[in-house]
Amino acid sequence: MRLTKLKLRDFRNIRRLEAAFEPGFHVLLGCNAQGKTNLLEAVYLLATLRSFRGVGSAQIVRNRQKAFFAGGLALGQAESDIRYYWSAAQRKLTVNEKPMRRVADYLGTLRTVVFCSEDALLVNGPAKSRRRFMDLLLTQTQPGYLELLHRYTEALRSRNALLRHDSPDLAMIDSFTRELISNGEKLIASRRDLVKKLTPLVRLGYRKIAAKPEDASMAYAPSVRDDFSVDLANSKAREQRYRTTLIGPHRDELKLILDGQAAAQFGSEGQKRTIAIALKMAQADYLAGIHGSPPILLIDDVMGELDAERRAGLMPLISRTGQALGQVFMTCTEENWSGDLAGNLHHWQVEEGSLKRMD
């Protein structure tokens, strides 16, 4: 899968940009605050319709403007001309000039995996970061997952709104409880299955990049212990006290484990960073396995931060993607490592929101 063209207007500090990209490795060089991360953010946004910086679209619109545009030509099984226009009043997404009304129909048109400083949240952040990791991957690989998640979230929201009342309507609560359980059970089954398949990939990825070969693994820890309806019934008294739904996939955890211990509490900074990267490598491998072609890799500054040994571990994944007809976009302030990459290397200079080809 690759992006052959990118077109941006009023996207962060990028006023106007049009670029064509060949297959291979694209190194985006530039000083600080020139727009390198913004460019990767734009490609990621085209793939997911959200920012990896965890901010809303309003912040992406260039200062003092009202709207941004992001468009591109994605080449997978077919060619897709993607056009996304966003303003506070209106958003419009088309593929080959056909309006996309449902996000679920669109996701998968462009597939990316990003390596960025925010990845640290996968280990150090709240459980929500890890639920989002599972959900994003399931959304990209399992048809119907996003709708399921929406239905669950809607039922949860309505149920919680009722629980906040002083004398809630019990019949109404029951009807949302049924909705919660039927969708929730499917979410749990999907997440359980995903973690089972992903764990060996994480273990392998970790081994490749770790200086010392600790055993990395994951464990899915659903909030539901046994049976969703039984657990929910048992939590009724506490639910009334806290006036909110205390059990369900919205409280799930994904445990990251190093040599049998929780990575977040017991891991060193280096180990935590390694397991975060291993998760992303696993994500890329998993997507490549399912779709038959690797996702586009977006690597933000990460290479420069890694020592030579860890970099060498990440290199096979990057090389695999950059060869064949895949693509890798990598940002850095100084290029001191890309000698390790073979063939198909393209250099770009990023300066004050503009992109210039260097070779």
Ligand SMILES: Nc1ncnc2c1ncn2[C@@H]1O[C@H](COP(=O)(O)OP(=O)(O)O)[C@@H](O)[C@H]1O
């Ligand atoms: N909405 C926005 N409008 C205009 N400029 C922005 C906006 N958001 C961020 N910027 C600017 O973008 C620059 C940072 O770009 P970034 O891609 O993070 O830099 P780097 O090249 O270091 O990765 C900063 O100068 C910042 O002020």
Ligand SMILES: [Mg+2]
């Ligand atoms: Mg940056």
